[in-house]
Amino acid sequence: xxxxxxxxxxxxxxxxxxxxxxxxxxxxxxxxxxxxxxxxxxxxxxxxxxxxxxxxxxxxxxxxxxxxxxxxxxxxxxxxxxxxxxxxxxxxxxxxxxxxxxxxxxxxxxxxxxxxxxxxxxxxxxxxxxxxxxxxxxxxxxxxxxxxxxxxxxxxxxxxxxxxxxxxxxxxxxxxxxxxxxxxxxxxxxxxxxxxxxxxxxxxxxxxxxxxxxxxxxxxxxxxxxxxxxxxxxxxxxxxxxxxxxxxxxxxxxxxxxxxxxxxxxxxxxxxxxxxxxxxxxxxxxxxxxxxxxxxxxxxxxxxxxxxxxxxxxxxxxxxxxxxxxxxxxxxxxxxxxxxxxxxxxxxxxxxxxxxxxxxxxxxxxxxxxxxxxxxxxxxxxxxxxxxxxxxxxxxxxxxxxxxxxxxxxxxxxxxxxxxxxxxxxxxxxxxxxxxxxxxxxxxxxxxxxxxxxxxxxxxxxxxxxxxxxxxxxxxxxxx
Numbered sequence: 124x125x126x127x128x129x130x131x132x133x134x135x136x137x138x139x140x141x142x143x144x145x146x147x148x149x150x151x152x153x154x155x156x157x158x159x160x161x162x163x164x165x166x167x168x169x170x171x172x173x174x175x176x177x178x179x180x181x182x183x184x185x186x187x188x189x190x191x192x193x194x195x196x197x198x199x200x201x202x203x204x205x206x207x208x209x210x211x212x213x214x215x216x217x218x219x220x221x222x223x224x225x226x227x228x229x230x231x232x233x234x235x236x237x238x239x240x241x242x243x244x245x246x247x248x249x250x251x252x253x254x255x256x257x258x259x260x261x262x263x264x265x266x267x268x269x270x271x272x273x274x275x276x277x278x279x280x281x282x283x284x285x286x287x288x289x290x291x292x293x294x295x296x297x298x299x300x301x302x303x304x305x306x307x308x309x310x311x312x313x314x315x316x317x318x319x320x321x322x323x324x325x326x327x328x329x330x331x332x333x334x335x336x337x338x339x340x341x342x343x344x345x346x347x348x349x350x351x352x353x354x355x356x357x358x359x360x361x362x363x364x365x366x367x368x369x370x371x372x373x374x375x376x377x378x379x380x381x382x383x384x385x386x387x388x389x390x391x392x393x394x395x396x397x398x399x400x401x402x403x404x405x406x407x408x409x410x411x412x413x414x415x416x417x418x419x420x421x422x423x424x425x426x427x428x429x430x431x432x433x434x435x436x437x438x439x440x441x442x443x444x445x446x447x448x449x450x451x452x453x454x455x456x457x458x459x460x461x462x463x464x465x466x467x468x469x470x471x472x473x474x475x476x477x478x479x480x481x482x483x484x485x486x487x488x489x490x491x492x493x494x495x496x497x498x499x500x501x502x503x504x505x506x507x508x509x510x511x512x513x514x515x516x517x518x519x520x521x522x523x524x525x526x527x528x529x530x531x532x533x534x535x536x537x538x539x540x541x542x543x544x545x546x547x548x549x550x551x552x553x554x555x556x557x558x559x560x561x562x563x564x565x566x567x568x569x570x571x572x573x574x575x576x577x578x579x580x581x582x583x584x585x586x587x588x589x590x591x592x593x594x595x596x597x598x599x600x601x602x603x
Contacts, residue, residue, distance in 0.1 A: 238269025
C-alpha cells in the first residue's frame with residue numbers, strides 16, 4: 124500500500140465502521156477485472172460506505188491525501204470504465220452498500236433509488252407498486268442505478284422510452300471537493316443555468332459520484348405481443364419498423380440480428396430451437412405492449428405481419444403463443460453476446476448511426492471489414508429503432524487470443540470507427556468510453572469537443588482524482 128493510501132485508510136478508520144474498509148486481497152480481487160476480462164487493475168484498498176454522508180467523508184479524506192478514487196457499482200462496464208489503474212495508486216469506492224429504495228410514488232410515477240440498488244431489484248419494487256422502470260439489459264442482475272446513470276445506459280427499450288438520460292428526473296452526487304449536489308427535486312421546469320444533473324449523467328464518475336437518483340416510472344405492462352420475423356435484408360426490416368410505428372406508439376422493442384448471430388445462439392443455448400423454420404438472412408424480434416388488459420397488441424401485430432407477408436416484405440413470422448415462449452424469444456436475443464464470445468475472440472463495437480443509415484451500414488461495413496482483414500467474419504446486430512449497432516469482427520480461425528487483442532483489434536477498431544464517423548455516427552452508443560475507447564475518442568473528436576471536456580473535468584476535479592484514466596486523458600498526467 125502506498126503511503127498516500129495508508130494515510131487515507133488511517134484517516135477513514137477513525138470515522139467509518141471497520142467493515143467499510145477492505146484490505147484483504149482475496150476480497151478485493153473480484154473487483155479488479157472488468158466484465159469482459161480485458162482490463163486488470165490493482166488496488167490495496169476497497170472502501171464501502173453505507174450512506175451519502177459517508178461518501179462525502181471518503182471524498183474529502185481522499186482529496187486531502189491525494190488518492191484517486193474509482194467508483195464502482197456492479198462492475199458490469201463493457202469498456203473498462205470501473206477498473207482501477209494497474210499501478211495500485213487508487214482506491215476502489217464501492218457504492219454497493221447504498222442499496223436502499225428511499226421512496227416510490229406510484230401515482231407520481233417516480234422512485235428515489237440509491238446508487239447501489241440493483242436494476243432487477245428496482246424492477247421488482249416498481250412492479251410491486253403496479254409500475255415499472257422501462258429500461259432493461261442483460262446485466263440487470265448486477266448493474267446498479269449509479270452505474271446506469273453514470274454511463275447513460277440504454278438497452279432494448281430505448282425505442283419507446285429513451286436512454287437513462289430521459290428516465291432520470293433528479294440526481295444526488297458527491298462532487299470532488301466533498302460537497303453535495305442535491306438535485307433530487309423532480310422539477311419539470313428549472314431554468315437556473317447549467318443543468319448539473321444532465322452533466323453528471325454519462326460522465327462515468329469523472330465529475331461526481333452519484334449516490335441516488337429520481338427515476339421515472341411508467342404503467343406496468345398489462346399485455347404484450349412478441350413476434351419473431353424472418354426477412355431478407357435490413358432494408359426490409361426498416362420498412363417493417365416504419366409500418367409498426369405508423370400503426371402504434373406502443374412499439375417497445377425492435378431488434379435486428381443476422382443469420383450468423385442466431386446460429387451462434389442455437390449452438391450455445393442448451394435445447395434452444397429456432398423460432399421459425401424458414402431459413403432467412405436476417406431476423407427481427409419485435410415487442411408491442413399495452414397498459415390495459417382490454418387492449419389487443421397481438422391483434423395489431425398479426426394484422427401488420429399479415430399485410431407484410433402479402434406484400435412480400437417479409438418471408439415468415441410467428442407470434443409468441445405464451446409468456447414462456449415470449450421469454451424464450453428474448454432469451455435468445457439477450458444471449459447473442461455470450462454466444463458469440465463462445466465462438467472465439469472478436470473485436471466488439473458498440474456504435475450508433477442515423478436510423479435510416481443503419482441497414483446500409485450493417486451490410487456495407489461487414490463487407491468492408493471482411494475485405495480489409497482477410498479471414499475475419501464481421502456482422503452486426505442491435506436496436507434498429509435507435510440506430511445502435513453491436514458490430515462484431517470475429518478473429519480468423521486459429522488466432523491466438525492474446526495476439527488478436529493486443530495487435531489486431533486496435534487496427535480493426537480504428538477501421539470500424541472510421542466507417543462509423545463517415546456515416547455520421549458515434550463510436551459509443553450505450554456502453555460509454557471508459558478506458559477502451561479513450562484514445563479513439565481523442566483521435567476522432569474535434570479540438571473543440573476535447574477542449575470542452577477537459578475544461579469541465581479540470582473545473583470540477585482540479586486534482587484529477589475521480590476515476591482517473593477514463594473518458595478523457597491529460598498529457599502530461601497530473602500527479603494526485
